[in-house]
Amino acid sequence: MPYRNEPPIDWTTAPYKEQLQTALAEVKEQFGKTYPLYIDGKEIATKDALKSVNPANHQEIVGYVSQATREHIDQAIAAASRAFKTWRHTTFEERAMYLMKAAQIMRKRKAELMAWQIYESGKNWAEADGDVCEAIDFLEFYARQAIKLGKGTEVTPYPGEDNRMFYLPLGVGVVIPPWNFPLAILTGTAVAAIVTGNPIVLKPSPLSSVMAVKFVEIMQELHLPAGVLNFVPGPPEEIGDYMVAHKDVRFISFTGSKKTGLHIDETAHKFAEGQRWIKRVVAEMGGKDSIVVDETADTEAAAVAIVASAFGFQGQKCSAGSRAIIHEAVYDDVVNRVIELTKKLEVGAPADNAVVGPVIDEKAFAKVTSYIEIGKQEAKLVVGGTADDSKGYFIQPTVFIDAAPNARIMQEEIFGPVLSICKVGSFEEAIDVFNNTEYGLTGSLFSRERDRLEYARYHMDCGNLYLNRKCTGSLVGIQPFGGFNMSGTDAKAGGPDYLLNFVQPKTVTEQL
Ligand SMILES: NC(=O)c1ccc[n+]([C@@H]2O[C@H](COP(=O)([O-])OP(=O)(O)OC[C@H]3O[C@@H](n4cnc5c(N)ncnc54)[C@H](O)[C@@H]3O)[C@@H](O)[C@H]2O)c1
Numbered sequence: 130m131p132y133r134n135e136p137p138i139d140w141t142t143a144p145y146k147e148q149l150q151t152a153l154a155e156v157k158e159q160f161g162k163t164y165p166l167y168i169d170g171k172e173i174a175t176k177d178a179l180k181s182v183n184p185a186n187h188q189e190i191v192g193y194v195s196q197a198t199r200e201h202i203d204q205a206i207a208a209a210s211r212a213f214k215t216w217r218h219t220t221f222e223e224r225a226m227y228l229m230k231a232a233q234i235m236r237k238r239k240a241e242l243m244a245w246q247i248y249e250s251g252k253n254w255a256e257a258d259g260d261v262c263e264a265i266d267f268l269e270f271y272a273r274q275a276i277k278l279g280k281g282t283e284v285t286p287y288p289g290e291d292n293r294m295f296y297l298p299l300g301v302g303v304v305i306p307p308w309n310f311p312l313a314i315l316t317g318t319a320v321a322a323i324v325t326g327n328p329i330v331l332k333p334s335p336l337s338s339v340m341a342v343k344f345v346e347i348m349q350e351l352h353l354p355a356g357v358l359n360f361v362p363g364p365p366e367e368i369g370d371y372m373v374a375h376k377d378v379r380f381i382s383f384t385g386s387k388k389t390g391l392h393i394d395e396t397a398h399k400f401a402e403g404q405r406w407i408k409r410v411v412a413e414m415g416g417k418d419s420i421v422v423d424e425t426a427d428t429e430a431a432a433v434a435i436v437a438s439a440f441g442f443q444g445q446k447c448s449a450g451s452r453a454i455i456h457e458a459v460y461d462d463v464v465n466r467v468i469e470l471t472k473k474l475e476v477g478a479p480a481d482n483a484v485v486g487p488v489i490d491e492k493a494f495a496k497v498t499s500y501i502e503i504g505k506q507e508a509k510l511v512v513g514g515t516a517d518d519s520k521g522y523f524i525q526p527t528v529f530i531d532a533a534p535n536a537r538i539m540q541e542e543i544f545g546p547v548l549s550i551c552k553v554g555s556f557e558e559a560i561d562v563f564n565n566t567e568y569g570l571t572g573s574l575f576s577r578e579r580d581r582l583e584y585a586r587y588h589m590d591c592g593n594l595y596l597n598r599k600c601t602g603s604l605v606g607i608q609p610f611g612g613f614n615m616s617g618t619d620a621k622a623g624g625p626d627y628l629l630n631f632v633q634p635k636t637v638t639e640q641l
């Protein structure tokens with residue numbers, strides 16, 4: 130079957146609504162369980178287990194997850210190294226079949242997988258559906274890409290010689306995903322490494338480790354050889370540097386903040402005694418993404434896109450449009466529409482499918498509310514600005530207008546429901562403001578001028594540019610995803626070149 134994206138479902142309609150409500154009730158019944166590590170094909174329960182709490186309700190403990198120590202990391206890396214001896218010699222086709230089976234299981238368990246992340250990550254129903262669909266897409270897409278990659282690449286024929294180039298796995302990989310796409314990014318990064326022949330040591334985010342357990346349970350159903358997937362949730366300050374610096378690790382696949390990404394990059398590239406390679410680091414990091422609206426734009430469409438991009442999943446997407454840069458001729462019109470739409474956003478519990486849920490934890494709540502205070506000094510608050518953490522970590526969608534291009538709220542990743550709007554006098558100035566951050570992940574331009582749309586293609590400095598639409602919601606296979614500059618290595622997850630990050634090409638010449 131050719132690849133196609135998993136279709137989203139409207140879970141607010143029958144019979145899906147009942148299915149999801151049943152899944153939410155059944156998952157709630159399972160709250161408070163303790164889950165093990167998984168190393169060398171064996172489950173290991175540890176004395177310490179970290180609790181994972183529902184961000185919408187401090188009283189609800191979603192589960193407890195065993196915590197790995199450095200000893201466990203040694204065991205996991207040793208198991209992965211042993212597994213590499215045989216896993217590397219399986220074919221791309223064989224490995225791809227595991228991914229396709231995993232996709233089937235996820236499809237069957239979709240409502241349940243959504244329910245876990247509605248509770249553990251605070252996603253509303255559509256966001257949770259999008260995340261599970263994306264995980265399935267990664268499995269199906271990378272399976273097919275792997276089969277292609279297994280055929281090698283054609284080289285130029287040369288008389289008297291047989292020349293071939295093909296791809297070999299790298300070795301043991303450390304995979305470190307973030308919490309905000311708790312199934313999708315974890316699945317995508319883990320299986321891209323596995324399908325290319327690399328055993329992995331997977332360290333999930335402490336904030337979404339129950340969802341990570343569910344991924345591991347699915348992979349266990351496939352009976353992968355022992356040591357191919359090792360699961361080591363644990364405190365990053367204790368095991369993070371240790372695993373990244375380990376001499377037997379060949380590559381690190383990281384997705385997360387700029388600060389952690391740079392630290393991992395530096396740690397990985399320090400030579401460790403006994404290390405036999407230069408480690409490869411894939412680091413996909415943060416963003417300060419903007420929507421530009423010029424004076425010719427459809428202002429209604431622009432306002433709808435600005436609000437969706439800024440407040441989808443509470444602004445906790447690397448792709449979030451946290452800045453809007455608007456031409457003075459349409460500024461008041463767009464701002465008024467944005468204010469009106471933002472005021473309508475209902476804040477509440479994700480289990481009840483409120484549009485805007487909580488931010489992920491206490492630390493995020495403190496960070497976002499401190500930026501709201503900074504914003505009050507730097508710009509004019511027109512919507513929101515209030516927050517309440519008495520039951521969960523709820524922050525009202527907040528809009529600042531008349532922000533200066535270099536204000537902190539226009540430069541720093543807030544990662545919460547805060548939108549900063551800036552007025553510009555010309556299209557050229559808008560592009561300068563767009564390009565003035567250290568990041569370069571996503572962006573949008575709303576314009577009816579063909580010349581400007583074409584200009585933007587090459588001059589708006591970001592990895593994923595959208596013309597006349599919102600800047601979130603990339604689809605696997607359709608919009609390969611990754612950013613420029615401090616947004617990372619631009620590995621283009623979900624794209625045709627992504628698997629090349631986890632293989633090494635070899636050329637063999639035979640004299641005829
Ligand atoms: N570019 C992308 O594709 C993309 C996608 C999603 C999220 N993000 C970014 O991720 C960030 C949000 O995620 P987060 O809060 O989980 O990021 P984070 O940097 O805090 O953590 C990411 C992962 O790194 C781990 N970690 C932390 N310190 C470590 C260390 N010293 N060694 C090894 N691992 C360590 C964490 O436990 C987690 O698993 C935002 O900046 C967002 O923009 C980027």
Ligand SMILES: N[C@@H](CCC=O)C(=O)O
Binds near residue numbers: 310446447600610
């Ligand atoms: N790929 C997702 C963003 C992933 C980062 O958080 C999007 O396009 O919205």
